[in-house]
Amino acid sequence: MTIMDEKTSRDALINPRAIKGVPNLDSIALMCAVRPDVDDLVKCLGLKRSHQLPMNKIYFNKDGKGGSVAGPMMGAPYAAYVLEQLIASGAKKILFVGWCGAVSPDLEIGDVIVPSSAFVDEGTSVHYSHREIGTIVRSFPNEDLVDWLSDALEREEIEHARKAVWTTDGIYRETPEQIEYFSWQGAAAVEMELSALQSVANFREVALCGVLIVSDELHSGKWKPGFSDPKFQETRKKVIEALCRICRAA
Template sequence: MNTEADPDIVIYPRKNKNEKDIPEEGILFVNPTEASIELNKWQEKGAEQRFLFNSSLYVQEGEKFICGPAIGAPMAALTLEKLIALGAKKIILFGWCGALSRQLQVGDILVPHLALSGEGTSRYYELAGSPAGPDEVLRSKITMLLNKNGLEVHDGCVWSTDAVYREKRSFLTILHKEQGVDAIDMEFSALCSVARFRGVSFAAVLVVSDEIWGGSWRPGFSSKVFKKRTADARQLLINNIIGR
């Protein structure tokens, strides 16, 4: 883990005096929908709620944690930094993405292998070398789990943005054709950068919520297939990956 030896840095992420350590493994649900559903379930089961100033955090039996929401790169990065300071070492992002590739449709599950940054957070965590990506061991484990349980997994490259209302068709076409971008979200690239900088394992599961290839935007947030796939994938991750 990067120990922040740079004396020019003003604020270091840290565990405060009265804060407890959290388990090493957990899931970050960036969207309010998933976060609310899973946090409420854990609360009903008696999981311990911990303070997290910009989000919600629950710890179960000292084995695993879930937290969220944390929409957008800056908020998600702040959350991940704090989780790492509290002891997290293996984190899975669960979120949504918009499909740029015609091979992806609403409800498809993407476990991306590469991140490209269109957000403003990653550049503060830049390290020499190739573009940031997830931990391949964790990514492979997630892929095998989902496939084994009947959920087809797609691989690909995700570009993260800060401004979903400023996406232009011409630019999205360039991203897809020239840089191989398959989908867009708001957090993945920043969290890859933070995780690599801090030396922790990180991977993501993104469910396609809308299609933005072609001449029109096709939202699928309320579709049955989207809701079912998100629920199925969430439950598999909680029951089989984290805490094992």
């Protein structure tokens, strides 16, 4: 039994449309999970205009060039909605910027990941892909974009690892059993949006990948937050500045 047929219809009663007043966003679009990254990227890129979405904004220049920024957003359903709006407005190359919690002892606060895949533990991906009930499913980023971003980060001298992550929409249900299970499956970190974003991007045939900064640790059996940790803040600043330069050079 399956939740969706393999020949998933692209037709729906409600479909995304280009946003009136937003220029064609054919340069790199940045999606940010958290407000500090949104604010810093908008300032760094010098974006002067914005369009209000229900719970966040899309920021851009008059001609749509020089990159765009959307955020903040929490959770797969709303992140998928924002991505659909960006794609309908011309975005074809999207970078997701977020924070994550380490579920593997190989990672610590302040480390950087360019995810190689994401375990689907949220409810949005199923609407964009074939999925068997009761099976472990992963979604994947665009490999060419992952290689491009990884090379760009290396040129910026930002150390990073390519590892699988676990995407959940149960922020208060990251139980020891869940952490152990997904860590055993190969996930190095947990976050809340990426598997759905990759599912949407693959369905719409656009390129998307992510870069995540480890903001907290869960692998010891106790939660260790590191949001104010100097290493995390320093790394976050370096990644934001690097992404600005990458966008300008693209």
